[in-house]
Amino acid sequence: MSCEVLACLQWLCSHPVPVSFRLCFKDFFIHKFKAVLGKNRIIFPGEKVLLAVSGGPSSCSMLRQVQEGLSQKANKKLRFVPGVAFIDEGAAIGQSVEERQRTVAELQAVFQATGFPFYILPLEQVLDLPASVVATNPSPSEQPASAYKAAVHHFVETDGSNFPRPQEPKKTLLPRVQESHTLMLQQLLGSVKTLTAREELLNTLRQHLLVHTARTEGYSKLMLGDSCTRLAVKLLTSISLGRGAQLAQDTGFSDSRYGDIILVRPMRDYSAKEVAYYNHLFTVPYVVIPSVDTKTVDKASIQRLTESFVTKLQTDFPSTVSTIYRLTSEKLQTACRKRSGADGCDRCLLCLCSLDTAVGE
Amino acid sequence: MPESWNLLHDLGTGLRDRANILAVACIDVPTWRSWTTWVTSVGFRGGAELLFNGVKKHHVTLPSQSEPWDMKQLLVWIQRNLLKERPELFVQGDSVRPGILVLINDADWELMGELDYQLQDQDNVVFISTLHGG
Numbered sequence: 001m002s003c004e005v006l007a008c009l010q011w012l013c014s015h016p017v018p019v020s021f022r023l024c025f026k027d028f029f030i031h032k033f034k035a036v037l038g039k040n041r042i043i044f045p046g047e048k049v050l051l052a053v054s055g056g057p058s059s060c061s062m063l064r065q066v067q068e069g070l071s072q073k074a075n076k077k078l079r080f081v082p083g084v085a086f087i088d089e090g091a092a093i094g095q096s097v098e099e100r101q102r103t104v105a106e107l108q109a110v111f112q113a114t115g116f117p118f119y120i121l122p123l124e125q126v127l128d129l130p131a132s133v134v135a136t137n138p139s140p141s142e143q144p145a146s147a148y149k150a151a152v153h154h155f156v157e158t159d160g161s162n163f164p165r166p167q168e169p170k171k172t173l174l175p176r177v178q179e180s181h182t183l184m185l186q187q188l189l190g191s192v193k194t195l196t197a198r199e200e201l202l203n204t205l206r207q208h209l210l211v212h213t214a215r216t217e218g219y220s221k222l223m224l225g226d227s228c229t230r231l232a233v234k235l236l237t238s239i240s241l242g243r244g245a246q247l248a249q250d251t252g253f254s255d256s257r258y259g260d261i262i263l264v265r266p267m268r269d270y271s272a273k274e275v276a277y278y279n280h281l282f283t284v285p286y287v288v289i290p291s292v293d294t295k296t297v298d299k300a301s302i303q304r305l306t307e308s309f310v311t312k313l314q315t316d317f318p319s320t321v322s323t324i325y326r327l328t329s330e331k332l333q334t335a336c337r338k339r340s341g342a343d344g345c346d347r348c349l350l351c352l353c354s355l356d357t358a359v360g361e
Numbered sequence: 362m363p364e365s366w367n368l369l370h371d372l373g374t375g376l377r378d379r380a381n382i383l384a385v386a387c388i389d390v391p392t393w394r395s396w397t398t399w400v401t402s403v404g405f406r407g408g409a410e411l412l413f414n415g416v417k418k419h420h421v422t423l424p425s426q427s428e429p430w431d432m433k434q435l436l437v438w439i440q441r442n443l444l445k446e447r448p449e450l451f452v453q454g455d456s457v458r459p460g461i462l463v464l465i466n467d468a469d470w471e472l473m474g475e476l477d478y479q480l481q482d483q484d485n486v487v488f489i490s491t492l493h494g495g
Contacts, residue, residue, distance in 0.1 A: 057407055057491075229491070272491035276407055276462050277469070280489060288408045295411065295447060307492065311460040 022281055029270075029278050033065040034076060036266050041148040042254055043221055043264070045079035045155035050219040051116075052210050053086050055107050059225030060286035061275045062267050066223075067114055079155055080221075084111050084118040085213050087206055091123055091182045092189055093290055103289055110285045119213055124181035126205045127188075133212045134349055137260040195301035198292055200241065204350050214261045222263050226251075229272035229310070231265070232324040237306045245356030257352045271321060399423040399430050399482055403439065407490040409461060414445050423480075432465075433476040435486070451488075460492040 037043055051066060053059040069078035086107055090100035104120055111118040192198045214222050226234070231251045238250050249255045255263035267275070279286060293301055298308040314320045346355045403419045410417045423430050423438065430438075433455055440448055451458055456476060463470040464487045465478060480486075 272460075273462055276489045276491045277464075280406070280464060280487065281467065288411070290411065294408070295450065307460075311492065315459040 025278070026282065029274070030065060030068055032269055033062075033266060034069060034078065036253070036269055037078070038076075040253055040264075042262065043080050044148065044151045047080045047221060048217075048219045049080045049082050049221040049223055049264075050210070050214045050217070051082055051084050051223045052225065053084050053107075053111075054225070055086065055103070055287040055289050056225070057279050057284075057286045058227045058230065058267055058270075058272070058275050060110070061270075061279055061284055062223065062225040063110075063114060064282070064284045065266075079152070082116050083217065083219060084114070084116050085210055086111070086118065086120055087209055088120060088122045089202070089206075089289075089291070091177075091185050092202060092292055093294075094186070103287060106287050110287070113285075119217070120175065121209055121213060122175055122177045123205060123209065124177050124185050125175075126209045127181055127184055129208060129212050133208050133215075134352065136258055136347065136352055137215075139256060139259040139262075195293060195296065196241070196303065199301055199303050202292065211258050211261050220261065222261055224263060224265050225267050226265050227267050227270050227272050227275055228325050229314075229321050231268050232321045233303070233307045233310050235324060236310065237303050240302050240306065243353075246351070246353040249353055257347075268325070399425065399480060401435075401480060401482075401484045401486060403435075403443070404485070404487040405489075406487060407462075408492065409451065409488050409490040412446055412451055413443055419443060430480040431476065432463075432470065432474075432478045432480070432486075435480060436476075457488065460490065462489045462491055463487070464489065 043049060051059070051063055053063055063084065066078065066082050070082070071077075086104075088100055088104055090103065095103075108118075108120065189198055189201065192201055210222055214220075235247060235251050238244065238247055243250060249257055251265075251268075253265055253268060255265075257263075278284065293304050296304055298305055310320060310324070347353065348355055400420070400422050403421055405413050405417055405419075413419075421438075421443075423435070436452060436455070436457065440452055444451055449458075451461070453459065457463060463475075465473050466485050467487075470478060
């Protein structure tokens with residue numbers, strides 16, 4: 001199916017971009033988003049879902065897909081209640097208060113235009129989180145497969161009137177950050193010797209803050225905007241970092257390590273190129289925010305090196321990313337499910353995945 | 362009917378002569394174009410603009426030359442005149458760094474001949490970095 005679509009796209013691309021191509025591509029793009037959610041049946045109607053938006057092209061594209069999916073005129077409307085969370089990481093890259101405020105203001109305008117409630121979270125807030133954030137809460141009891149169909153049927157019958165309505169976005173003022181907190185965070189990140197470890201630490205802090213926000217604001221699902229290309233890079237990086245046993249959770253469609261909050265990656269079927277093309281054709285607003293590895297050389301960190309390796313290989317062998325993604329991550333998904341039934345197993349304090357420290361089995 | 366056949370024949374010949382004249386005129390067009398300047402708009406998105414002082418859109422007038430400009434020459438021109446820092450993050454050898462998507466009039470340059478594509482007046486070229494942000 002995908003080969004035919006690609007051939008169709010290539011044929012259409014050989015002519016100046018006509019309106020018919022744009023519509024065809026748009027339908028294909030939107031359909032893929034709904035299909036991945038529909039196939040996995042993990043988000044129930046009326047459920048509150050927090051979208052983690054970094055401001056980058058992939059997560060902003062995800063935001064646009066949710067908007068499209070929820071709009072009145074959509075065919076097979078999405079049925080969940082979204083909220084948006086943005087983490088301001090300006091402290092990690094040494095941005096001034098004014099620069100951070102400017103970026104936040106730009107993104108605030110984008111979020112306000114969607115009409116969804118949004119939360120601007122300075123990364124410094126992670127220093128004040130309670131210890132419960134590094135605990136796995138009991139997950140709601142496993143729903144049988146038939147429960148999803150029944151829930152959809154009920155939602156359609158009642159026209160969604162029994163389910164929580166999308167909230168009005170609160171007028172959020174930009175949270176004030178104490179300078180001492182910023183310094184403390186910078187000291188923490190500065191104490192890490194390598195860029196590789198610093199990027200990993202940032203990932204961990206980011207995830208803790210997002211999960212905590214989801215818990216306190218009553219969201220049961222967290223949507224992340226990682227594209228196929230990013231996940232392929234993450235997969236190889238994770239192996240290099242010794243996280244081979246946790247690959248399924250780090251790169252799979254759903255990640256249930258936190259128990260009550262399920263992480264979902266609906267953008268995992270889109271390559272970075274498709275996302276960039278869609279954003280360009282349909283003017284999806286996004287804000288480029290430098291991160292700790294911006295403008296660094298290839299060998300600055302394992303993450304940068306892996307990204308450079310995969311991207312260069314992709315130029316000559318266009319099936320690189322899809323091969324890494326398809327052959328490995330989907331097979332790993334099945335294997336991990338069998339093991340996750342073990343209760344009371346030791347978990348890592350930082351990433352909350354089961355420990356894999358048994359030697360020589 | 363013989364008369365109408367002749368009429369059609371004369372019409373066809375006339376059209377063919379006119380087409381020949383038009384064909385000759387078309388061949389002459391490129392030499393006429395060498396006197397004109399080439400105006401294109403060049404855009405940088407997705408983080409690529411960080412290498413160009415944050416400026417996303419540039420309207421450029423390329424100096425006229427006898428041969429039409431192609432993408433290879435444009436890249437060299439961009440490197441010399443627009444790029445502010447870290448050339449290795451934008452170009453690699455003759456081409457762009459892997460991970461940078463190039464769109465010519467909203468179409469992927471891979472379908473237009475990549476570096477061999479000959480620019481036309483008022484073309485819109487956009488360089489989108491796919492390496493940054495998620």
